[in-house]
Amino acid sequence: MTTTLLRIATAGSVDDGKSTLVGRLLHDAKAILADSLDDLARTSAERGFGGEAGALDLALVTDGLRAEREQGITIDVAYRYFSTAHRSFILADCPGHVQYTRNTVTGASTADAAIVLVDARHGVQEQTRRHLGVLALLRVPQLVLAVNKMDLVGWDEQRFTEIENQVLDLAEELGVQAATVVPVSALHGDNVVDPSAASPWYAGPTLLGLLEELEPARESGTARLDVQYVIRPQGALAPGLDAEEYRDYRGYAGTLADGSLSVGDTVGVLSNGYPAASRVQAIGTPTGPVHTAHPGEAIVLELADQVDIARGDTVVSGPPPQAVREFDAELCVLAQATLAAGQRVLLKHGTKVAAAKIAQITNVLNVADYTRTPADTLGLNDLGRVSVRSSAALSVDPYRDSRAGGSFLLIDPATGRTLAAGIIEADHAAA
Missing domain, CATH: 2.40.30.10 (Translation factors)
Structure with a gap:
């Protein structure tokens, strides 16, 4: 029986029902405490959710911040911990808006798998492409595409197959090795924890069943x-x-x-x-x-x-590692700041902190269509290719081989705030 820990990130376009899906997953897996359920029922009643007595607005399970509830959106990354008889999970619910790309990067950076929602009515949207692009860039090992709101298209098998082909083609284009597509209705709980009679044509696992069977990332080697x-x-x-x-x-x-x-x-x-x-x-x-x-x-x-x-x-x-002082990397700006070539920063790699500077900014990535544009600066939420020069020798690895050896942070030396997170590319120059 599998008892390992699986780290999951969730992503999806605005109003695809991501928070409802996460809430449904936690609710049906009996991972919500009784007092939290009472508060959820009270808040749902105050909102007149669904027009039914006792109906629960499951989106509130993760949208816990007052500002988020007022706006009806997910802003921050909400972490939830739950277990089943087969496995323990850490779930990072990431926001769907493009201006929170940095939050998606944060939530997905340690994930073994990611759930990406697609609205059955709309299919693959620009934000779907953005999220898949970011998840592929971060090399999340396994993707689960949940086609939500299938009840609103009458559980049309042909519509599901059309979306399934779209997302699998896109995943292949991005080089994703493992992707699975599941039809669900988060609002009604179909195929989330229990199989649904509404989709007799679907013989695959439920969402939770699939998550219980996925193998966590096993980094091996050095x-x-x-x-x-x-x-x-x-x-x-x-x-x-x-x-x-x-x-x-x-x-x-x-x-x-x-x-x-x-x-x-x-x-x-x-x-x-x-x-x-x-x-x-x-x-x-x-x-x-x-x-x-x-x-x-x-x-x-x-x-x-x-x-x-x-x-x-x-x-x-094995043998002593290679000493590197300059390397190429993909950088995501996390702070309200503008980064430019020549800027001096602190570099945190592993447990080492060293003085460094951004030697060069090459381009910025358009995560909507995966094209790159030449750039001299990077701003909040930008993803761009840079060269970084460190004052101290570092033992770095390509991110594709080691998340620990291939990731780093850039810090403002004056204030101590984190400016950006980076992943080191395969080809880096040794000093």
């Missing part, structure tokens, strides 16, 4: 530990410990990304910009020592050799 903290002996020597071992102890703490590490493995280190090599002598976890550590686990590494390692340095399985 294990990576961005050192967060160096642990040194503190206080008096405890009875029974060897004084010399206690004095020489060094533990390197962080979260393991991508691959696995075992005791005895050869590792490479990028320490203060210089490569070094060693061997894993021991691995500690919050519950005690282990022989093998897996991606996502918080660990403390002990190495067989004395290596000058500090916070921000990187330990990888």
Whole structure:
């Protein structure tokens, strides 16, 4: 039985019923607490939702901010946590408006899968193309296309097939490896958690059934530990410990990304910009020592050799990593700011923060039709191709190979606010 965690992002055009679908999914999966249900029923009654006593406006489950309720839209990324007998989920409900592209990027950046809604009456819209473009750019491994409001087209199989072909062709154009299309009615709950008798022609899984079966992203290959903290002996020597071992102890703490590490493995280190090599002598976890550590686990590494390692340095399985000071990247501007070539910033990559500058801005991406336009600056919500130059050597990977090694943030050195998030492209130049 699958008990793994799956991270999901949702996206869709305005009024496609995305918030209602998420609310329906949580409601029918019995993931809403009783007091929250009481508040939902009270607010729905105040609004006269549906004209029926006891009817629930399930869109309110995620549209929790007062400003969002007043406008009837989703603005921020709303996170919800729920479980079924088969799996645990973290769901990021992203806004549908184009001016909140940055929020979609934030919600999708860690997703194992994404649900994109399409209104059965309208089919693929410009905003559908935008969301699919962003999700493909972020390399979300699996897409689920939910054709919603099928009840409003009489559960027409031909209409569903037409939309299914549209979205699958678009997914193929964008290079999406795995895409599945499901016909649903979020308002009435058809094919969301339980199969619907209204679509006898559909023999596929329900939306929840599909999510329970999807495999989460399994990044393999080079294990990576961005050192967060160096642990040194503190206080008096405890009875029974060897004084010399206690004095020489060094533990390197962080979260393991991508691959696995075992005791005895050869590792490479990028320490203060210089490569070094060693061997894993021991691995500690919050519950005690282990022989093998897996991606996502918080660990403390002990190495067989004395290596000058500090916070921000990187330990990888295999030979020492390549040191890079300049690289090309796709940048999404997250702040109300204008970024220009030559601008000085702080670059946060893993646990390392270094002075850097935007060396060049090449173009901006039009996510509606996937064309690119030459540009000298980037503004809020823009996605553009840039070159970044760092004052410190970094161990970077292409984003397609490693989300941890291929992503970074740009920070305003004067205010400390986050300006942009970036993903590193396949071809980068080493210093």
